Amino acid sequence: MGAHGVQKIDEKEFDIGSHWIGKLPLVGLVLGILGLGASIALGLGDKEQFFFSYHVSYMYFLSIALGAFFFVIVQFAAKAGWSVLLRRIAENLAGILPFFILLGIPLVLGSHTLFHHWADETVRETDPFIVHKAPYLNEPFFYIRMAFYFVVWAVLSSIFRKKSVSQDTSGDRKTTRFLQNLSYPSIFLFALTITFASVDWIMSMDPHWYSTMFGVYYFSGSLVAIYASLIIVAMALQSHTGFGKVFNVEHFHDVGKLMFAQTAFWAYIAFSQFFLIWYANIPEETLFFKHRIEGSWMGVSVALAIGHFVIPFIFLLPSQMKRNKAVLLVGAVWMLLVHFLDIYWLIMPVHQHHGMHITVLDVTTFVGLGGLFLAIFGWYMKQAKIVPTKDPRLAESLAFENIV
Template identity: 40%
Template sequence: MDTVNKPISDKVSKLGYALTGIGLLIIVASFLTNKQRGAFDYLWIYMFLTSVGIGGLALTALEYLVGATWSVPFRRVCEFLAGIIPLLIILVVPLIFTMGDLFHWLHPEPGDEILAAKKPYLNMNFFLIRVAFCIVVWFIFYFFFTRNSKKQDTTKEPGLTRTNIKLSVVFAPLFFISMTMAAIDWMMSLEPHWYSTIYGVYYFAGTIVCTLAIVTFISIHLKENGYLNPRVSNDHFYSLGTLLFGFNIFWAYIAFSQFVLVWYADIPEETVWYMQRWHHGWQYVSLGLLFFHFVIPFLILLPRSIKVNLKVLKVMSVWMVLAHMLDLYWLIMPTYSSSPVFGWQELGMLLFAPGLIIVVFTMKANKENITPVGDPKLEAGLNFTL
């Protein structure tokens, strides 16, 4: 089997380091000038990187869980993206120290009965336990999935695939619980009086769209530069594009479900969250999100011919990543400011997060095979035709 094993070009990794470095400087400067704004921006970055990390892990597990063959040539891309998970252990530290600036529930006004009733869940100790639980769960499964997958490159042992299938069965429920927990803890509890039971699913939908977009972008880039097996064809990319398209509709479905129930019931304690996003300029962000995340990509990605046009698909995947960034901005930032803010502080996100993804990816790609050469399903995956 002809596998390509050349290192990723230096330019890419240099770009990655430059972006990460500049982003880091901006983040530090932002923390020093305005601690609260810095904390919110950093939370935005952290949630985006969590999206990419656990999204990559989820797609890896999903392939084992459903026994997909066509995605095997791309599985390493997902695994490399999941390589962000170990970094989350370090990345979460600044958030722990700025929690006081982020969360209203840490210092409620006296006599606030709602927050008093939520105290058993929303308190510092239990919060830290949950944060640790989530990261530990993700890390353990990341460790075992990638270890087995890597070992298979040399041993070609089909039993390792079977082990990973068993792991993925255990991981699936744990993933949804931990991800919902993370979404509720870090983002929904920013406005602790408000709640939505669909919030975790909403974050999941955005996560999967974003991760699929990144996987599509990287895979097309690798294909264009000859890193992937030449038998990876348009049919593979068509499938990636279809998944991206499908999950984007899923995102819109969930977003609308959340909105329409609140809108119909029209109860002040529920509408407050949307009202905050419908005044002082936030309404343009909300409408922009609707068109930028759903309507325009839906119409562009609808025809089959677009999904096999790799250039357009590449542009659209960058588009969807930006859309997910906007989505998280829309979820997090209204708590910080009553009208949308975008300055040099927010640029930190746009530089640091992609930079870190590039750094992690190139480091992993230079150390390991980009194609899982020992996977028994690889041959079938490469032969995949529609």
């Protein structure tokens, strides 16, 4: 029964301790070095494919970290109580954002491959479309914007994580108020940076085409990814003595609801983008979809619509599906996989015009970046308590219950 009697927790139980997530730094680092080493070795033979494969994995893991950052700032802005148990996991995932500056080096090195449609000077001077877009799409301004996104993400995500961790020892309630006040401008900056970053790094690969919905499209995918990730991490932590006791089916149900809502939101955005382009039928807009219905890309497009919306919508609709841990885990893993297909579908057709062919580089860059991503995440999880133990709204999260 709801909020009758405040549940007390033993703070000592909320270290990662001997749980296997504590071993991720080592395992992830090995995977990361092996994966990236193999990618570089293979990439020497096919530079273009290396840069594109790396870009897919980079945008994929970046979307999870950005989604996590959005989750954290929204919880503060909304003064959310139910999610306090999950917030440290999201803070740690968002804390990986500064490392994306280093991981972004191949983006800079490969800029003439990835963005050759506008980064190449001869094209820029002869193509009438690009000539008019040159005040925005030129290299100096591109790197200035890139630096701006990175600074915003790195600084804000670090502040949120560090301040929240410091509250574990100080128990200072002012920290919560401070982060709440910081969350409002953060939401504004987040919306601005994720929109322009996705336009710069994905949409500008095909600079003849444009869509005013593109930023929201990438954002909607990143939200699916973060809720799926939170479910998977929370599920992994069910075997943790402290976390397993307090994080129950009620919390899973709520994250499941959010993940379900985001698949519908993604479909809404994806269809709205497609629908207007299809109806107007203007060549400079249809180009994007023309590339994606050619050859085997048609099959991928259909698979994406069914796999990213139809199947999860029906699968996750009944409340019992979100209240069954095993079923919800299957749904979350599925969503993370189709989210990868989504990013792959956004980027790879620029390189492979007439059909999809999966390369070893797709796998090795994914394993490499994923390994490093998990290594940093695991390292963060070892640095602090795995839930914000002195958050003033923790009791609310412990007592959280759905009315079904």
